[in-house]
Amino acid sequence: MKAIRTTVHTASFVTLTALLCLAGACDDPIDAPGPTEQPPGWQDEVALATVDDVNPAPDIIEFDLTASVENLELTPGTTTPAWTYNGTLPGPLIRGKVGDRLIVHFTNNLPEPTTVHWHGLRLPNAMDGVPHITQPPIEPGGSFTYDFILRDAGAYWYHPHVNSAAQVGYGLYGAVIVDDPNEPEFGDELILVLSDIGLTDSGALLPPDTGGEFGDLFGREGNVILVNGRVNPLITVQPGLRQRWRVLNMARSRYYTIGFDGQTFTRIGNDGGLADAPVEVEMPVLIPGERADLIITPTGRRGSVTQVQWIPTERGYGSLFNRVPEDLFRIEFADEAASINDELPTVERDIDPIDTTGATEVDVEFTIDDEGPDGLEMGINHVPYAEVVPFEARIGETQVWKLINDTDFAHPFHLHGYFFQVIDDNGVPVLPLAWRDTIDVPVGHTIRIAIDFDERPGTWMFHCHILDHAALGMMAVVNVTE
Ligand SMILES: [Cu+2]
Known part of the structure; x- marks a missing residue:
């Protein structure tokens, strides 16, 4: 792959009103722009666990990762024996920068064999986590060390590649974010792991073959939608202040169309980092395994709460039958005047088209x-x-x-x-x-x-x-x- 050049122009602008206010000529404080930061604890409800990096080297991230069954309260008042990495659902966020080395000491404490596949990462074949192809399945009680370099900026994820429909469906997945230190600040970052899980009313896991042949044909969607492992969590935002949403679809079968009434997104990237141009989109779609890099400036009445929704997605025969929007997460607007953003840094990533002559x-x-x-x-x-x-x-x-x-x-x-x-x-x-x-x-x-x-x-x-x-x-x- 050829080197990727990123050119960025950042320009700030201040509205005339704000200039007048700065000059002392502003006599209407109601019109003053709101805070330039998100409210304290604005995303506490969707906080992701992180890894415990035991390696002091700044360019090595080394940690233990253990898969095990843990009792979690996913729906209120119930207990689910979820399949977890390091006891959390989703598993811990792994975050590094381009060029960092990742060393993962993995242990399988599940009741069946597993592996860890690193979805989207350009790593050596032996690290790809595919049973019988790149490594033997890791038996219960067994361990394996994954060791590779993070080559490309972007949002990735990890999950098992053994009995994947069941193991992912039960909760085994986590995000990997690789940063490009040269990338500008696009906005306050929110990492959103979208998934679902099939549960009974009492919180027990539904069998992985629920629905029989229909389940096979349609692909099984869990009946409980999770955002960072929580049901319909609340995020508190400063109205008018720009955000960057890193969204990852880790559901075993569900497509996600994101509906945020009256708001428009700018999609700046996909799986492997930034696209070569941004695209305006009203309802971003993420298919299973896909990632979206979204810029959004949430606007709404101060103090109000808006529901962000899952919108049914056409994915073939009968996939829209009897389907209605479902709750994804809620956004509460802080009781503050709307903020004024700096101009969005220009996204100019040069990507050379692959030459397919004679391919x-x-x-x-x-x-x-x-x-x-x-x-x-x-x-x-x-x-x-x-x-x-x-x-x-x-x-x-x-x-x-x-x-x-x-x-x-x-x-x-x-x-x-x-x-x-x-x-x-x-x-x-x-x-x-x-x-x-x-x-x-x-x-x-x-x-x-x-x-x-x-x-x-x-x-x-x-x-x-x-x-x-x-x-x-x-x-x-x-x-x-x-
Ligand atoms: Cu298919």
């Missing part, structure tokens, strides 16, 4: 067949994962993959270990240019992506990130060789 074209079709001894069989090109025939790529080769979906359900495609660029969607060019590792392939769509297979050989997985589809075989691998 190998590869068909990757999502398939659902009702053949086979077990009834429903999902696969890639009609081949279920149990019978996988590896795709092939050479180091330094550029390939164009045609992601084809003629099934009745949308499929979120995810490639391990490499970013890709989206070329077109049913022949229509897709902009802005961005580094992606997860992309929705809606019903009836063919999406072409360009992949540069860089210097990291190995067997890399790609699959549908509706984890119930992956479990039924909608996964494959690509052998990247010298």
Whole structure:
């Protein structure tokens, strides 16, 4: 991958009113701009646990990570035996800067084998956490050390790759944020881990095969939506003061469309950091595994509370039937006059389009067949994962993959270990240019992506990130060789 240059122009401006006030000519304090900081404790309800870095070196983050079942109160008055990293749901936030080394001493205290996959991170194949491919499953009581460099700024996440639909569904996931020290301050940061969990009224975990074949086909959405592990939490904001939301979808199957009445977002980035241009969007969509980097200036009546909503997303046959918006989280506006922001720093990330001249074209079709001894069989090109025939790529080769979906359900495609660029969607060019590792392939769509297979050989997985589809075989691998 070529070096990425980021150019930033920051300009401040002060309104005429404020200037007059500064000059002492302001006699109406009601019109004075509000505070320039968020209220104290504004995001305490969604605070994420962090890791305990035991390494004194400034560019090494070293810590213990333990998966175990812990009793948590996820819905009021109930106890859920959640599957957790370091006892919390979501697991602790891991945060570093580009170039830092991550050393994770992982221990499995779960009742079954697991691994840790680092979603979106360009790491060596041996660190990718895929059982039987990059490492043996880590048995109960076993341990494994993950050790790699954080190469690219962006928002990533970690989760198991063994029995993933169940283990992720039970709560095993956490965020990894990699900072670019040269990036400007876009606004007050809020990290939002979106997920869901299937619970009974008393808080017990629903079985991972709830809903039978329908659950398999639609992908199982938990009946309780969580934001940073909390049900409909409250965030208190200073009206009119700009924020940067780093949103990560860690649900096993649920798509999230974010509805924030009357507000508009500026989407500045996706999976692998900033896009090459910002986009205005009213209701951002995040498919399973995807991340969004959003700028928003919440405006509302001082002292009022607004509900941010999950909006049903069209993702194929029957996916909108009987669905209504659900609560995501609440925003309370502080009882203060609206703030005045500095101008938003210009987002100008130069991303060179991958040169696809002479690139190998590869068909990757999502398939659902009702053949086979077990009834429903999902696969890639009609081949279920149990019978996988590896795709092939050479180091330094550029390939164009045609992601084809003629099934009745949308499929979120995810490639391990490499970013890709989206070329077109049913022949229509897709902009802005961005580094992606997860992309929705809606019903009836063919999406072409360009992949540069860089210097990291190995067997890399790609699959549908509706984890119930992956479990039924909608996964494959690509052998990247010298
Ligand atoms: Cu799928």
